[in-house]
Amino acid sequence: MQGFKLIARPGIRLFVILPLLINTLLFSAVIAFGAHEIINLGDWISSKWQWAEWIIWLIWPLFVIIAVSVVFYGFTLVANLISAPFNGFLAEAVVIQLAGKTNKQTGGLAQLIQEIIAALRNELRKFVYFVLCALPLLFLFIVPIVNTLAPLVWLIFCSWLMALQYLDFPMSNQGMTFPEIRAKLRKRKSLAFGFGMSIMLMSLIPVLNFLAMPVAVTSASKLWFYELMPSDTDSR
Numbered sequence: 001m002q003g004f005k006l007i008a009r010p011g012i013r014l015f016v017i018l019p020l021l022i023n024t025l026l027f028s029a030v031i032a033f034g035a036h037e038i039i040n041l042g043d044w045i046s047s048k049w050q051w052a053e054w055i056i057w058l059i060w061p062l063f064v065i066i067a068v069s070v071v072f073y074g075f076t077l078v079a080n081l082i083s084a085p086f087n088g089f090l091a092e093a094v095v096i097q098l099a100g101k102t103n104k105q106t107g108g109l110a111q112l113i114q115e116i117i118a119a120l121r122n123e124l125r126k127f128v129y130f131v132l133c134a135l136p137l138l139f140l141f142i143v144p145i146v147n148t149l150a151p152l153v154w155l156i157f158c159s160w161l162m163a164l165q166y167l168d169f170p171m172s173n174q175g176m177t178f179p180e181i182r183a184k185l186r187k188r189k190s191l192a193f194g195f196g197m198s199i200m201l202m203s204l205i206p207v208l209n210f211l212a213m214p215v216a217v218t219s220a221s222k223l224w225f226y227e228l229m230p231s232d233t234d235s236r
Helices: 002-006 013-048 054-098 109-142 150-173 178-186 189-203 208-228
Strands: none
Touching (some): 013 054, 054 150, 054 208, 109 150, 109 178, 150 178, 150 189, 150 208, 178 189, 189 208
């Protein structure tokens, strides 16, 4: 709930609006392209077999169902990819405001490009870690008797991943490496799992999941600032 309040603050909302706008335009373009292709398909069917025009009226409802499903459940996934370069800046802006400081001066375009490349590299590192951990767990679903516990294990695993995914942004801004972040969160397992599970559940709720990513980053930043940041590195 505090994450929702933070995303509306001046100096923070720009990093929320920009990636959401890019994501919305991307999905709109894909849906518009699909609708255009269905219209072309309808014209082609009409020119070949006029008696089969009714088929297009069956295709349109199917297209709408698919489009809505893709938007609701694919929006967050694509948003994470598009927003990766912005999330580090978003986390930094939140921590700066919580510390009562002003935004620091950037090093210009060269530094911006360097930070974007570093963010994408970090996302790739996390993705490899997630895949390597997920593959062995998937086998639990096909092992008799053990597969009854597989959904619970998967829920716990996904909660851990959500915590790593979003707490990584403010923590890596402080120079912490991915192994160091994992070690830090292992010492606060209940806090990490509770945060990760709440974000995971939010991402599964249609419409609300559109804001899951920025809310997760802002709330993770506040969680880091007040609960996880070493006291000797903070002047609050």
